[in-house]
Amino acid sequence: SAVISQKPSRDICQRGTSLTIQCQVDSQVTMMFWYRQQPGQSLTLIATANQGSEATYESGFVIDKFPISRPNLTFSTLTVSNMSPEDSSIYLCSVRSSYEQYFGPGTRLTVT
């Protein structure tokens, strides 16, 4: 399994601002994923980030709102742009190893 860390672990942000979440993995991985878990909901995939190519976004998520960087095989960032209270959520970084998928501890974002 992979060890995944995320920064920050939590933040409270004002409406209209942006927050960048960092994800670091202890081994090189091809595919990294960003998920969101809104209160009382399941985990929803935002986008898949492969090193050296543009991220692939799921329906309902766009690059302007959630830009992603993937500069190397162990690191990725997700930015939540122009935040609104509806963006309050837990954001999770994830990597895949064989058929199993592993998650970071999450970033709890509250937008006021």
Place this chain on the structure above:
Amino acid sequence: DQQVKQNSPSLSVQEGRISILNCDYTNSMFDYFLWYKKYPAEGPTFLISISSIKDKNEDGRFTVFLNKSAKHLSLHIVPSQPGDSAVYFCAAVSVRGSQGNLIFGKGTKLSVKP
């Protein structure tokens, strides 16, 4: 339209007894299933998985059963312990051809009472 459903939002079990968490899916293309456990303020932790070529997979106190004809899987925890109290997510994926993305259920909150 939910492809993976966990119809019980919560379950309460006495310590030492069996916990049974259920999950239903609608997409017949799913061929690999996973269970995750999530504590508050932590990310989901991979627990156990099963391929569609099997109907049972066991790992210590945890057993997952798969009924493909019913499109149903269940996670059995026996004996249940207070430390098992967490939210359990069922997830499914189609690995035939290029790997698809995990689809998660909404989770079942398990409370194990001492």
